[in-house]
Each structure stands twice: as structure tokens, then as C-alpha cells.
Amino acid sequence: MKNYKFILSGGGTGGHIYPAIAIANELKVHYPDCEILFVGAKDKMEMQKVPQAGYPIKGLWISGLQRKLTLQNLMFPVKVIDSLLKSFRIIRSFQPDVVIGTGGFASGPLLKVAAMMNIPIVVQEQNSYPGITNKILSKKASVICVAYENLERFFPKDKIKITGNPVREDLISIESKKWDALTYFTLDATQKTLLVLGGSLGSRRINQLIAKEIDFITSQNIQVIWQCGKLYFEEYIHFARPNVKVVSFIDRMDLVYAAADFIISRAGASSVSELCLVGKPVIFIPSPNVAEDHQTKNAKAIEDKKGAVLLKENELDEKFEAVFSNLVNDEIKQNELGSQILKLAKPNATIDIVKEISKLLKK
Template sequence: MSSKTKTYKIILSGGGTGGHIYPAIAIANELKIRFPKSEFLFVGAKDRMEMEKVPQAGYAIKGLWISGVQRKLTLKNLSFPFKLMSSLFKARQIVRSFKPDVVVGTGGFASGPLLQVATSIGIPTLIQEQNSYPGITNKLLAKKVNKICVAYDNLERFFPKDKIIKTGNPVRQGLLNIESKTVEAKNKFNLKAGKHTLLVLGGSLGARRVNELIEKELDFLDTQNVQVIWQCGKLYYQQYRIYNNTKHVQVYEFLNDIDLAYAAADVVISRAGASSVSELCIVGKPTIFIPSPNVAEDHQTKNAMAIVGNDAALLIKEGDLEVDFENKFSQLIASPDRQKELGDNIKKMALVNATKDIADEVEKLLNLN
């Protein structure tokens, strides 16, 4: 029987941020090409962005009542045990009803209960860890799942060595050939010839400190002959939209044509979430990382340092922005040689076959049945 006619039931779980959602969608898309007659179901957290983004990608999704434990003592933590019990009960119902052949987790709150239930009844499972420092959910699941696909070296500290496969992180397929899209990108964003183009990315929801920096530095950027494509995020768009089309600035809540935004950019300022780092390696653009310090185990700084250590990007910590930003940015924008060096070096770190390699591992698990 050819793979095109095989039918499987596949659950993918992950969410909370685009960094967990888009890899799951990319894996599903690849598996759908291989097994077009198969049935797919996503499981996410209620009220999080996956409940919107997954249906937009054409997949069914069910939501669990789950959220993370707050690191500070808050009233929200009091509800966590109840949410966990509720989510385990609902996850068990979903698994029994859907009867999946394999379950794939890409991190985030919802993947914990679902993978816990799946492993407890012997369903083949795979987790995909995007970061150089794993989150608590995947660390807890590591001993129970069959395979762990990772994007960085030296994760034997956290996971059983015999389960680890280094694949890289799945990225949106449209990013693989952005060099051919430069003219289209410049037309799309109506960019001025002779100006440097800066792309600012703070994640799908937005990054408060990055947005504050860009607002404060708009006059400085203007003096550097820079035009700005600024994705400020859903939470901040109403606040920063007033700068749209002033001082050669374009403000976006979310960039749906991210491939064209990358193609247009000469330099990128970005957070250092795992998906962002993987995308920037593939597009090969000189990048200044401003990691979020407000994430578990400071994993964004660790992600960025894995790139910076190879002289493939610059890093400015939030606390150093006032002192370092203008100096580092002006040096970079004034040096085409340094821009090319960083772009070439970061591109060497790309793992372009990640989605296919992860799908290969899922396929092996399907063949266990």
C-alpha cells in the first residue's frame, strides 16, 4: 500500500505563542502531503492564539482549560491544580474518542496533559523541542515519549540521549527562497531606493521593551537614512499605529507576508524565540537580538548566545539598550561588509530540512502500529 492511500489519525498539540503553533502546523502540512487521506486534530489551550491560527490553516482544533504556573505568587496559581485536572480529563476524552495513531507535541501548556495521557496508554509519541533550554513541560515528558526532535546541540543534559534526533525547527516554507522575492518585496512595502531597510519583530503578541525602544529611536533611525517595517504586535498596535507613514515608518499588528518582509530587510531587530531564531538562520539576514528576560529559564538569551557565539548575530540585553543601541546599530548599518559577514555566518547555521526530518521520525512511529 502506498503512503498516499494510507489513512492515519494524527494529533498535534502545542500553542500559547506562534513559536509553538507554526512548527505544529508545518509538521501537519508535511504529513498531509505524505498521507492526504489521513485525519488531523490539533489540541490547544482555550483563549490562546492557536484557537484562531490553526483553523485559519485549515485544521480542526479542540481547546483545554489550561495555563502555565506563574513564577510569582498570584491568585492564578491557585486555579492551576483544577485546570490541570480538568485538562487531563478532557485530554483523556479526546484521545479515547479520536483514537490517534501518533501524537506530536511542540511545547506549550496544552501539550503536557495530552502527551501525558497518550504515553500512559501506549500511543507512540514525539515531542519537538525548539529551544536551547527546554521548557518544563518537555523536560517532564522526556522519559515517557518515544522520540525527541531538537534544534540545538548538548541537550543530553535534559533528555535521554538515545531518544534525541537533531532536526532543527520547522519554519514556514515560503522562507526558503526569499532571494528571488526582493523586487516583489520592495514593491509590496513601497520602499524608497537608497535607504536602508530595518525590519523589527517582537513576536506575534508584541514586545513592550522593543516597541518602546523603536518609538524612542525613530528620530535617530531617520538620521541613519533608515526606513522601518515594524511589527509591533497585537497587544500594542493601537498604541503605535500613530507612527504609520511618518519618518518612513510602516507599523503592522502582524506581518502575514513575513517572507516579503524578510526579503525587503537589510537588517533585522528581533526577540530570540526559537522559531524566530530558526527563521533568521534560514533567511540569512544580519540580526540584532534583544532577548526577552521574562521567559522561563531565560531561554531566549541562551538561544541568542548559541548564534552570537558563532559570530552570526549581535545581542543587546534589555538593560543595556540605553547605552549600547545607537552605537551598535550605527556601526552595523554603516558597514556592508559586517552585514554580509553576519548574514553569511547565520545562514551557515540553518537546518533547512527540519520539517521533512521531523515528519520522517513521525512516519517511523506510524509504522510501529
């Protein structure tokens, strides 16, 4: 078998990095002797997370445009040119058979250059509403792997494959891990557990909500695991007590999902895909401060299938307590949400994406 080479590019947030790592791991299963290189943005979290997963990574000098006039925006054209030139050097040196982009700043220049060099490119779009980078790249892509239906509005229909989003393999069967999870997080088995997730970097608005409502939540015989994000840890650690675990980051997502009875979460694409697999009652609080408001669209796609509750940030003060009380006191509602969101899971997403990549190798 040929010693295939793959470049994967995606980063900026965990939502782009972890799918790329999952695809890389599955490529290694199919092609044990393959060579894999990651390309990311120099100052973003992928420069730490990818090497921790065991893969080499090269960084590009690239960042997104700000919404106001800044020095960073004035430098953007220079960064793009620099990143295109470095991408050309990386591709010419590594000679990949396929280049795969999972979104983020660095994937734009890299996949653009790969397409110019006639190397097959695969775009993996995680959201129900694509960002501008993937819309542009889609015209040159060989395959576009998506997680949501009805994306023909944005991408060439004949290139779309509905695969779902890659997720951590250890989330596929968490039911058997409940007791291990309770021990790991030193939780009380007689209480229900609320898991609060603000995304890999944390969410200021969700943290503010939980700080305000923590006494209300715990008064209902509920204990809390609160992932506040490393940027906010020092600000909120003083809320910790035996029935409130405040953490900056969670390494064992399989155990924390196994421990949870209810979940409050942002609606980034990777989080939504994981929560579909987990099959627990979820309240989505989407961030309104993301491109094209795609988190709200992600959450709405689940709510429309009766798989989750959607609360917008501007509704929290008025509606949170009533919505939360109704959920925790209604077992029928809990079971319905859990079973409906589980129906939307795509546990074979990573395998299906690698199958599409394999087809390109045979052409």
C-alpha cells in the first residue's frame, strides 16, 4: 500500500481542532503507515492541542477580521499573502495526497493553495450555517462533508455528503461509566447533576447567569459541575463548594457527560454533535457573537426536532428560572428531550468522512 500523506487544517477553537484530530486518528486506523501534518494559526490553541494529540503542526501568521477598524485589520492583507506563500512552501515540501479543512483561519489559505496546485481538498463544515471561508473553498472542493441538511443553498449540491461531525470515540457508550463519573468528580449519588459548558474558552454570559442563579439551582437538590473556562476561573472559583465544582477545563468529557442529568451549553457545532450522542436533556444558550449567528441556527435545528430547549441570551433574566424549573421537575419532558436528541446523533461520522477521503485516493 502506498504511504499516503495528509494535511489537516483547522483551529482557533476546540470546535475546529477536535474534529480534525478525530479525522487524523481515523486516518491512522485505515492507513497505519500514513504521514499526517497539521497546519494552524500561529498564536491559537491548536499549537498546543495538536502536539498533545501526537501530531506535528506548522503555524501560519493569520487571524480573522475584527468588526471595527484596528491595526490587526490593516495587517490582514499582509497576513493573507504571508500565509499563502508559507502554505505553498509547506505543500510543496510535504507533497500531500489530500488536504482536509475543518474550519478556522488557517484552513482558508492552505486549502486555497492546495486547490491551485490540483491537490484534492475536503471541506468539513460543522455548522448549519457555513462561514465565508468554507463558502469560498466549496467551489474548489472535491467533497464537502456536512452535519446538517439543506446546505445546498451554500454549497454545490453534487459535492455534499451528509456525514455528521467527528466526535470523541469515548462518548459513544457512556451509560456504563456513571459510577466511575460520580467517583471521579466526588459527586453525591442521591442528587441530580447539572453540567454547565461554556465552550473551550468559556462563556462570560453563561458564567454570569450561573453566578446569579447558583443558589436557586442548588436549592432544588441539584449539584453542579461548572466549566467556566480558564479566562474566567479566578473570577468564579470562589463559588466552589461541596455541591458546586468549578473547573476551568474538563479533560474527561466522557465521565462528565456520564455524570450529568441536565446540561446547559453553548451551541457550537462540536458541542451540539457531542450532545446528540450523549442523549441528555439540554438547554442551549447560543452565543450571539459568532459569524452569521450560526450557534442560534445550530440550536434551532435541534429545537425544531424537539431535541432541546433554546434560550437566547436576551431572554435569560426573564425566563431562565421558569424554564429550568419546568425541566428538572418534569421527567416526561426530560425523557422526551433525551430520546429526540439521541435520534439526531451520527456516531459513524468520522468513519464516513474517512471513507470519502479514501474515495479520492482511488481516483
